[in-house]
Amino acid sequence: METINNWWTNFAQKHKLVAQFVKFYAFSLFVTVLQYLLLTFLPGLFYNLTDWCSIPCQLIHLNLGPVDTYVFNYPVTGDATGGMGYFAAFAITLFLAQCVNFPMQRNITFKSKGNVWYQIAWYVVAFILITIVCSFLMGIYVPLCKQFFPPALYNVLITVINGGVQMVIYFPIYKIIFPEGEQKKN
Template identity: 40%
Template sequence: MSSIKNLWQNFADKHPGASKWVREGGLFVIVSNLITVFKYLMLLFLPLAFAGLPNIDFGFPGIDITLFGETFKWNIIGYDAAHGGLPYFCAYMVAMVIGECINFPIQRTFVFRSKGNIWYQAFWYLIAFCIVTCIVNSINCIWVAVAGMFVPDWLYNIGTTVLNGGVSMVVFFFVNKIIFPEGEAKA
């Protein structure tokens, strides 16, 4: 174990900028994937909490698209009734908000070691969350409608989790590098 620590210390001494990116990137991936798994587990059970809501189309803009013989409503945010509608949207948003409320302070404090203005950072993190959620949801609604036709359920579920977590993770890493600038973080 000490040889690994010495190897890392030598690398960090020779390449401080690269070692910071490796450390932050590695921790970011670990934390983000743990949060993604947590969201996935919540989404296994949360739809039951909203099962009493009407299963209606709930999304914007709700454009009808046909791909590979499957017609569905493409939404930037929300889901059509065939893919969960209002109940699933509510469950999805609760899981995403809870996940990010856990993710933000962990990333800020332990991954990026930021000492910057928390309100400024939280505001921009919220803006990024809204944008990333719309991007991921607009891709996910195509995946949900089409992938289920071609892949087994277990692979479909893994693909959905990786898509949601992966796209969000990459975007949020670069957003975090902007929100938690170099001058505010201590290495």
């Protein structure tokens, strides 16, 4: 184990950006699995314990040429995969995932010692904007996945595609939000 640790330490010193991306990817993968697990069970809870899945949730309508969709498009489906219940499960899942992801990325991946409140504020702004962009993109590929794949595979595909898109967007944003080193003194 010590040999692997020494190898990784040497590698990380020589290839800092690659090492950061590997850590970022590993933590993002962990958070993606957490999201998948939560999104597997939470919608069923909302479906069984509330009537929220019978309330349509279609927010922020966009019509951009051939794309006519909602940023958050959760129509009633008659099961746990639609309506306000699924949107609530989705929102809770995203929030909890970010509560896990923020400290891991800030403290371990980027080793940032900047002002935590400033970083939280920018993280929340980035999170909201990226969630809106990814949700818009989901309006394009989710109907295709639903049409061609069974629900168990559909959930995995949606989680992987959405997680992959977010990782490509988040890494450079995190490099800005989480600068390395000590907080600058005024």
